[in-house]
Amino acid sequence: xxxxxxxxxxxxxxxxxxxxxxxxxxxxxxxxxxxxxxxxxxxxxxxxxxxxxxxxxxxxxxxxxxxxxxxxxxxxxxxxxxxxxxxxxxxxxxxxxxxxxxxxxxxxxxxxxxxxxxxxxxxxxxxxxxxxxxxxxxxxxxxxxxxxxxxxxxxxxxxxxxxxxxxxxxxxxxxxxxxxxxxxxxxxxxxxxxxxxxxxxxxxxxxxxxxxxxxxxxxxxxxxxxxxxxxxxxxxxxxxxxxxxxxxxxxxxxxxxxxxxxxxxxxxxxxxxxxxxxxxxxxxxxxxxxxxxxxxxxxxxxxxxxxxxxxxxxxxxxxxxxxxxxxxxxxxxxxxxxxxxxxxxxxxxxxxxxxxxxxxxx
Numbered sequence: 001x002x003x004x005x006x007x008x009x010x011x012x013x014x015x016x017x018x019x020x021x022x023x024x025x026x027x028x029x030x031x032x033x034x035x036x037x038x039x040x041x042x043x044x045x046x047x048x049x050x051x052x053x054x055x056x057x058x059x060x061x062x063x064x065x066x067x068x069x070x071x072x073x074x075x076x077x078x079x080x081x082x083x084x085x086x087x088x089x090x091x092x093x094x095x096x097x098x099x100x101x102x103x104x105x106x107x108x109x110x111x112x113x114x115x116x117x118x119x120x121x122x123x124x125x126x127x128x129x130x131x132x133x134x135x136x137x138x139x140x141x142x143x144x145x146x147x148x149x150x151x152x153x154x155x156x157x158x159x160x161x162x163x164x165x166x167x168x169x170x171x172x173x174x175x176x177x178x179x180x181x182x183x184x185x186x187x188x189x190x191x192x193x194x195x196x197x198x199x200x201x202x203x204x205x206x207x208x209x210x211x212x213x214x215x216x217x218x219x220x221x222x223x224x225x226x227x228x229x230x231x232x233x234x235x236x237x238x239x240x241x242x243x244x245x246x247x248x249x250x251x252x253x254x255x256x257x258x259x260x261x262x263x264x265x266x267x268x269x270x271x272x273x274x275x276x277x278x279x280x281x282x283x284x285x286x287x288x289x290x291x292x293x294x295x296x297x298x299x300x301x302x303x304x305x306x307x308x309x310x311x312x313x314x315x316x317x318x319x320x321x322x323x324x325x326x327x328x329x330x331x332x333x334x335x336x337x338x339x340x341x342x343x344x345x346x347x348x349x350x351x352x353x354x355x356x357x358x359x360x361x362x
Contacts, residue, residue: 001077003109007118008073014283016120018042020058021067031059036239043240048247050236053166054124072120079126080117084108086133087362093141094188094326107362111278115355125358127167132174132337132359135160139178139221140185158224165232169340170359175225176336180329182214187317187325248347251292263292264343266299267352268306271338274354275361286351310335334360 012021020026023041025034034055038048058072065071088104095103107113116122135157142153164171215222237243252260270290274281282289293300310331317328338360341348350356 001081004077004080004114004117008070008077010073010118011069013119014121016069019121020062020072023058025055026059026062029059029063031056034059036235038240048240049169050239051124051166051168052235052239053163054121054127054168057123057127069120072123073118076117076120076123076126079123079130080113081108083126083129083133086130086137090133090137090362093137110275110361111281112274112354112357112361114281115283115353116358119355122355122358124168125170125355128164128171129359129362131160131164131167132171132177133362135164135174136177136181139218140181140188143185154220154224157221158228161225161228162232165228170337170356172229172340173336175222175229177333178218178221178225179215180332180336182218183211184325184329185214244346247349249286249350251286251351252343252347255292255294259292259294260343260347262294262296262300263351265303265307266293266297267342268303269299270352271334271357271360272306274357281354285353290351292351333362337362 018040025037025041035052037055039051039055040048043049061072061075084104084107087107088100091100091103094100116125138153138156138160145153161171161174164174209217233243251263255263267290270285313331314328317325338356339345341350341353341356343351
């Protein structure tokens with residue numbers, strides 16, 4: 001909070017203006033309409049974004065703070081501090097306290113988070129990550145719960161997924177990330193073996209089972225998350241008039257699918273640079289900083305090298321070679337959580353935005 005305290009003096013900037021003071025739904029305090037409306041008030045028919053939790057949050061906050069930006073920025077700091085604390089606790093469940101503290105501290109002060117924390121509309125990233133990481137912790141560390149507590153865990157996981165999705169669409173990847181956590185469960189701390197059974201007076205041993213058996217035991221969780229996703233998509237369709245809804249960035253409207261995929265691949269060296277060497281930041285990377293890739297140019301080749309290198313880390317970890325399993329888990333976490341905004345599967349509204357790296361950077 002101290003590192004980002006200088007943002008408390010910020011005003012409304014960029015999309016802050018469109019989403020808050022220039023948004024009649026927010027300024028009227030009509031949270032019910034906000035719940036069923038596009039995130040951007042001037043969205044075209046069949047376009048826009050759907051983030052009901054974030055929209056309702058701003059609507060309620062407007063009644064408290066009005067046109068004074070300080071309160072909104074203060075809540076951003078509190079939310080970022082909360083996410084950072086969860087990251088530390090999450091890591092502490094898998095590694096000793098000191099490296100977990102180092103990881104949580106790096107996350108807390110990482111420069112690439114500036115846009116998400118210092119811009120009010122970055123709250124979407126903060127809230128989505130807060131509930132996303134919370135769900136991962138509950139899933140990974142609540143495996144031994146039984147009876148009523150297990151049902152309560154299931155309900156809580158459903159609520160956290162709903163909140164993460166409703167804050168920002170990037171939360172959609174939670175079921176895939178949980179599946180990856182399940183795959184790595186036996187490789188993490190010994191105390192996180194799947195179940196224990198008594199073999200004598202005061203003695204227990206771990207019973208991990210195969211991945212298929214563990215996933216089958218969590219079948220109710222994945223079924224519930226799938227149902228929640230379908231309901232979210234249905235409400236999104238009613239609010240936007242379409243399930244997709246995103247208007248592609250201007251540069252993607254002038255190039256084909258092949259060029260878009262090449263461009264998406266060329267962004268991976270930028271991801272690495274922003275995470276490991278964030279010496280230069282930008283509020284807008286297109287069209288003045290980065291450009292689309294139309295051929296197999298140097299940027300695309302470097303992207304392929306990065307992707308292949310990261311894939312090799314994962315394969316070596318599964319074979320019991322190379323770096324710690326947590327390194328491979330981190331690579332997969334990033335790859336899965338960046339997928340909705342990576343422009344690989346479909347074009348999105350921006351070429352590259354630092355705010356979208358908030359959850360993947362965990």
